[in-house]
Amino acid sequence: MNFANLANNYEEAVAMLLFVIGFSNLLLQKNLIRKIIGLNIMDTAVYLFLALKGYIAGRKAPIVVDGVQSVKAYVNPIPSGLVLTGIVVSVSVSALMLALTIRLYRRYHTLDLDEITTRLKKEGL
Amino acid sequence: MNEAILAVVILLPILGGVLVPLLPFKNRTQMMVYTEGLVLLNSALALAMLFHRPEGSFVLFRFTSDLTLSFHVDGMGTVFAAIVSLLWPLCVLYAFEYMEHEKHEKIFFMFYVITFGVTLGIALAEDVVTMYCFYEMLTLVTLPLIMHTLTREAVLASRTYLYYSLGGAAFAFIGVIFILIYGKTPNFTPGGVLDLAAVGDRVNILLLIYVLCFMGFSVKAAMWPFSSWLPQAGVAPTPVTALLHAVAVVKAGAFAVMRVTYFSFGPDFVRGTWAQHVVMALAIFTIVYGCSRAVKETHIKRRLAWSTVSNLSYILFGAAIMTPLGLVGALSHMVAHAVMKICSFLCAGAVICKTGREYVHQLDGFGRKMPKVFAAFTVAGLALMGVPGLCGFVSKWQLVRAAVESRDPLAYIGVAALMISALLTAIYMLTIVVRAFFPRKDFDYDTIRDVKDPGWKMLLPFAIFVIAIVAIGLHSRPLIQGLESIAAQLP
Amino acid sequence: MDAWILLPVILPVLAGVILLLSLAFEKRKNGREQPDREPDEARLRSLHRYVIAVLAVSGVLALAVSFSGEHSVTLFELLKGIPVYFHVDDISRLFAAAISVVWLAVAFYSFVYMKHEGKEQRFYGFYLIVYGVLMALSFSGNLVTMYLFYEVTTLTSMPLVLHNGSREAIMAALKYLFYSMCGAYLGLFGIFFLYKYCDTLTFTAGGTLNLELAQGNVTILLIAVFGMLVGFGAKAGMLPLHAWLPAAHPVAPSPASAVLSGVIAKAGVLAIIRVVFYVVGPDFLRGTWVQTAWMTLTLLTVFMGSMMAFREPVFKKRLAYSTVSQVSYILFGLSVLSPVGMTGALLHVVFHMVIKCALFLTAGIFIFQCGETRVEQFRGIGKQMPKTFWCYTFASLALIGIPPASGFISKWYLAQGALEAGVGVFGIVGPAVLLVSALLTAGYLLPITTSGFFPGGIVKHGKAEEHGTGAAVDRNEQKDDGKAANLEPPLAMLLPLAVLAALAILLGLFPNPLIGFAGKIAASVM
Amino acid sequence: MEFVQNFPFFSILLSLFSGPLCSVIGGKAARRVNLAVITVVGAMSAAVLSFTICSGEAYVYLMGHFPAPWGNEIRVGVLEALMALFFCVVMFLSMVGGSLERALEIEAEKENLYYVMVNLLLSSLLALIYTNDLFTAYVFVEINTISACGLIMIRQNGRTIEAATRYMIMSLLGSGLLLLGICFLYDLTGHLLMSNIKEQVQILHGTGDYHIPLLVTVSLMSVGIAIKSALYPFHAWLPDAYGYSTLSSAAILSSLVSKGYIFLLVKIFYRVIGFDIVRDSKIVNILFAFGVVGMIMGSVSAIKEGNIRRMIAYSSVAQIGYIYMGFGIGTTAGVIASLYHILSHAATKSLLFVAASGITDASGDSTSFFDLTGAGYRNKLAGVAFTVGSLSMVGFPMFSGFISKLLFAQAAVDSAYYKMLPALIALALSTILNAVYFMKTVIRIYTPVDREEVQRRGFRKVTFVDQKAKSAALVCFIVLNMALGLCSEPVVRLLREGLSLFA
Secondary structure, rough: OOOHHHOOOHHHHHHHHHHHHHHHHHHOEEHHHHHHHHEEEEEEEEHHHHHHHHOOOOOEEEOOOOOOOHHEEEEOOOHHHHHHHHHHHHHHHHHHHHHHHHHHHHHHHOOOOOHHHHHHHOOOO | OOOOHHHHHHHHHHHHHOOOOOOOOOOOOHHHHHHHHHHHHHHHHHHHHHOOOOOEEEEEOOOOOOOOEOOOHHHHHHHHHHHHHHHHHHHHHHHHHHHHHHOOOHHHHHHHHHHOOOOOOHHHHHHHHHHHHHHHHHHHHHHHHHHHHOOHHHHHHHHHHHHHHHHHHHHHHHHHHHHHEEEEOOOOOOOOEEOOOHHHHOOHHHHHHHHHHHHHHOOOEEEEEEEEOOHHHHHHOHHHHHHHHHHHHHHHHHHHHHHHHHHHHHHHHHHOOOOHHHHHHHHHHHHHHHHHHHHHHHHHHHHEEEEHHHHHHHHHHHHHOHHHHHHHHHHHHHHHHHHHHHHHHHHHHHHHHHHHEHHHHOOOHHHHOOHHHHHHHHHHHHHHHOOOOOHHHHHHHHHHHHHHHHHHHHHHHHHHHHHHHHHHHEEEEHHHHHHHOOOOOOHHHHOOOOOOOOOHHHHHHHHHHHHHHHHHHHOOOHHHHHHHHHHHHHO | OOOHHHHHHHHHHHHHHHHHHHHHHHHOOOOOOOOOOOOHHHHHHHHHHHHHHOOOHHHHHHHHHHOOOEEEEEEEEHOOOOOEEEEOOOOHHHHHHHHHHHHHHHHHHHHHHHHOOOOHHHHHHHHHOOOHHHHHHHOOOOOOHHHHHHHHHHHHHHHHHHOOOOOHHHHHHHHHHHHHHHHHHHHHHHHHHHHHOOOOOOOOOOOOEOOHHHOHHHHHHHHHHHHHHHHHHOOOOOOOOOHHHHHHHHHOOOHHHHHHHHHHHHHHHHHHHHHHHHHHHHHHHHHOHHHHHHHHHHHHHHHHHHHHHOOOOOOHHHHHHHHHHHHHHHHHHHHHOOHHHHHHHHHHHHHHHHHHHHHHHHHHHHHHHHHOOOOOHHHHHHOHHOOOEEEEHHHHHHEEEOOOOOOHHHHHHHHHHHHHHHOOOOOHHHHHHHHHHHHHHHHHHHHHHHHHHOOOOOOOOOOHHHHHOOOOOOOOOOOOOOOOOOHHHHHHHHHHHHHHHHHHHHHHHOHHHHHHHHHHHHHHHH | OOOHHHHHHHHHHHHHHHHHHHHOOOOHHHHHHHHHHHHHHHHHHHHHEEEEEEEEOOOEEOOOOOOOOEEEEEOOOHHHHHHHHHHHHHHHHHHHOOOHHHHOOOOOHHHHHHHHHHHHHEEEEEEHHHHHHHHHHHHHHHHHHHHHHHHOOOOHHHHHHHHHHHHHHHHHHHHHHHHHHHHHHHHHHOOOOOHHHHHHHHHHHOOOOOOOHHHHHHHHHHHHHHHHOOOOOOOHHHHHHHHOOOOOHHHHHHHHHHHHHHHHHHHHHHHHHHHHHHHHHHHHHHHHEEEEHHHHHHHHHHHHHEEEHHHHHHHHHHHHHHHHHHHHHOOOOHHHHHHHHHHHHHHHHHHHHHHHHHHOOOOOOOEEEEHOOOOHOOOOHHHHHHHHHHHHHHOOOOHHHHHHHHHHHHHHHOHHHHHHHHHHHHHHHHHHHHHHEEEEEHHHHHHOOOOHHHHHOOOOOOOOOOHHHHHHHHHHHHHHHHHHHHHHHHHHHHHHHHHHOOO
16 A cells, blocks of 8 residues: 555545544444434535545636636536535435434433334334 | 147136136035036046147247247146046045035135146146246145135145245246256257257256256155145145145146156256256155155044155156156156045045044044945055055056166165055055954944945045056056157157 | 966955955944854854855866966056966966865864854955965966065955954054065065066076176176065065064964965965076076075074074964974075975975964864963873874974974975085085974974873863863862863864874875975976 | 427426425325326326337436536436336325325324425436436435435334434435445546546546546445445334335335435446446445345344234345345346346335235234234235235246246346355245245235124224225236236336446
């Protein structure tokens, strides 16, 4: 393995690290709120990654203020657009998750999903 | 002759059977006349068709361009179809008397008649897919017949039957797929259809698949280790056990094995390989195993069922010899076993139905009270043992001849197994006979005062079967010649 | 076509079937009436007449068939190339004649004896059928036909064994059945192989084995033949399938035991003769391990049978073991595969048939008259039934082989055959075993005579009816009764016994025609 | 350009906007709107299908005026149109079949919200089917997830909420991986349109550059979608979600939602990466292994289950295992078998759910196994339908399951040794296991109980007239199933054509 590239691409590495942190939180945490936080970290990591990819050092956003320059002067706007879309998606998903969590908490007064499952079994539903 | 009749004989009982519970019969007799008439008509049609075999084939339906439901009569199909067509009317007749006291008669006869059509479908199938389809269907339409009494036992038995059968079919299915892919054609062709060029270096895989397929189909033929469903299924009413579990269903399994062995994979492909030895060893083991279980069993129908297990493996053994003579042996035992086992089952059924006694030790002195039934039973028992002059000897002779000619040491062991099995057969059949005819010195006949011979509807089948047993035994020439001509088609 | 030679087969079988059917029919007519009721005297007498008439006619027919030249008849094809085929040759003659004579004699005897067993009609029905089947067996002209009638013999003779219906009898009958079946199937196993490797299964003196075909398959053929020897040996009481004999004989009615051990056991011998000398051919077996094993088995059986008989207190069982031993004499004679040995064997077939029947008939008389079955009960019995006892003594002497009684002749030939057959160590061991066995035979038969005539005190035996069947006599109480009762059986019982005993001696005195006949047979096959 | 070519876009748009529309109208009206939308979409899909069959090639539809590589595109071929049509049919029947349950189980004032979710689900499914843009696919995957979650939790009880939560969590894990995979691909190729990505990937593959990142990308996306479509062992949410949600939700979820994802995976394999590259990257072997294990384990869990709805749900796990096994075989024949199984399973599983509800209706609404005894006599049609569904699951000839089994087996035979035998044995074993639990149920519902027992428990008889909608749906399902089983050849041909257009 060539770790030299790791230093060059440290941003990507950070994004991946964040992704893993988020992913494992979402997967392993028992507490629902923490899971949701994990989810957000994970999504953010992806957006960070996308944003990094979309930015080329020294170029501007393609917002035309003072006349069109050469294409080389701007970065591709699509990645940024994707990030924005992604954020919308992740916000709505988080909202839904939180709503579900509230429902569960009202019903079972706990945020631990496993415990809820055992309660459900006791309920015999 | 028009090929469409092939489909007619299969569909007529299926449709006619469905009508049984729907038609507004005023009384039992009307239903009887309808059912018997239907079955007789269909048998007559089928036999007429078998005598003037239509040359071509009839395609009923196409799944895909190469998967069809198509029918064709050839020699082997003729044998099976003839057995079935001859036995069905008799058993329906018997069933009328037997079922008098059972509930849900109409449903029973519906499925009983449908099974006729499905069994003919297996016999007349032109290709391996058609046979597989009807094979599966057979499982399904016979299921309600086993469940018929709806006792806990019956439900359990039907479940076991279903699992075993479907499971077997699942493995057989693998074989069917291989035949479809590696065969030149899915149609049954004497000597097999495998395209050896396409097989290439996959011979061992194909042999493994053959073994799986053999074992899959032989589940219905109750080969060890898949034999335990058959004795359990004995809870069904006797017309079912007699006809289905001694002839139609189990023979369908054996028939399918013969089809894939001789007409799809091809005997030349398998002969002399480890696959042949595996299947033959299994068959040989079952021959002895079934008999030993029969000796241990005291419930009379279950005892006969174990005996069927053993006898079916005679057929499988014949099939596993994989020479034309082996086919002759297997087919002749198929015929012979059909008559003798159905006869003994019907006797057992008559006893159970008329007296409610089900265990061997309850049959003391019955020979004097039900002389006709037990005379028939004795003849059937002797035939099963292989006494010369009765049909069992003829088929056993053919089987052993094939085994000896094959010069395979394992086949020699098979011959020994046949002999052991014959001895065990003597034990489990003759103990019943001796008990019935020669009760203990102090036996009090008043305890079985109510026992007497059943009515003509039961006795007529007995008479016919006994005559058949003796006739085949004494004059086997035409039968064997016919079977040899079938085997002669093999390359 | 000489279809008439089947008359002695068909006639008794038909007659027997009619008896059985009329029994069933009558039962039906009488409804629930006690099925085991005693038939009245008149009925019984007509029954006896019927039986004797049938037997006599068929016996005469059988003799006529036997001694009117070569006959053969093909009935129909059982299987392709395997007809049901009858052929009368010398072996058939020997067996048919001997069986007919003995059968008739035992029938006379049973008329009286069977009174105390009951169910006569059933007994005679099967008795006649078995006779017919045995005739068919003797006349069988090929292996499959013989096998067919061999099986039928087993099946039809089984009811004779279980006649009295006790639990032991039924168990013994089943044992007999299954041993015989086991043997028959071993035989069938061999037949399958012989069918493949022989030119024909029709009996041909000297064998029909096709040695070219057999080339390379000798091992399996030898195994098959050995299986047949052991299998058919079952009926002849050869080791290892001998155990049915001692079980079946004590429980069967004495006439049945007599024919079982005198005649039916010989069916096994007949089958072995047919297989070895008429299908396989003695040359194929000579010097192989099969011959060695066969000889070993027979000698073991001879010795073991005698030993067991020696130790056995129940008289009929003792006789049964004796049969085990004696029939193996015959088999030993055959196994050496020499003409002299075979002559001896054939002679012993006839002699043993006569002698053993006689012995069993005496055993029956003891049971019938005194209800005694155990050897130690016979003390002093000779004084009350001297005629019976003399017959017993003569028969015993014949069996032991004391010159000039018949047994001597056959044993002489047997020993000589063994010595000159060139079978190595068996040439010495064989005669030695025969000698030891003869001594043992003397040891188990003669003490009965001595203690019967010389009880060493006053012992009186009562009639069976007075103290119940099988009960021991309380001798002390009867001591003062004065003169002991005459227990001599009725003439109908005594006469057949006397005839047989006389035959046992006379055949020994004038053996030459028989020896000539047997020698002719032996010469023809080797 | 012909007018009919606009239909895919119209159908997505129609269903998307009918969603918000439903939120402002009443429950009954919403229901009508919903059915109408499904019908119209179905009709349009049929028209598109016939158009594509006639034209014999796929076409690309520009969204807006930007051509590739900048604009967003829809791509329509035979396969897409067929799937869209089929999904509409199944959804329509499921909605009709479950109408009675919805009336009972959903609070009246929330009923219109349910249709919002259904319409959104439909639109997201259509978008997944038609889109040619990976990021659009991602967005609609999320919409799909959210609306499915709504479908689960619309019936309010603890189980459904818990199931919805679990479903969300698993789905989010999956879509996170998927998203990451898409980002990687974008990073590697600089494109989001599938066809453009494929060109670049082929070049990359040719040069051998970025071999490992490509492999990672493929695995990320495969695993992500596998998680979302409940491949064993990621199935924990599934039994609760299918078992306790309202009937039409269960039917739609089991037969459509997971299938939408799987279809997306097929598109990724064929249209984005290229199937030969996928095959060479050993990822198919992993899918194969999980598929085979899933086939067995799903059935084993189903056997142990005492609740009929959950049992059917577990059976879905096994069936999804079949589909992944088909991919895993790594041949086009295997993929066709899987695609056929998508159809066959959709038709069968929703049939089973509806039939099971018919059976439970006749057993005092108990889903417990023991209460079902004799239900086949109390509700004859449902009994027959359940039997048909079971037989199809067992792979009985004449029913759709048989054909897919046949296709799987044929595909397996032609594959490598080390896959052929496990695949065939697993097929056989799974058939047996299916037989065990399905036929056990069939036998149970046809085991009569005495009349007093029925009266005491208050079980009612259900006739055709009582539940017209459900009965009609059942009949249609049976016909659909048997049609797939008996006339499979045109369908398979379409699948084959469509797949060849993919490449």
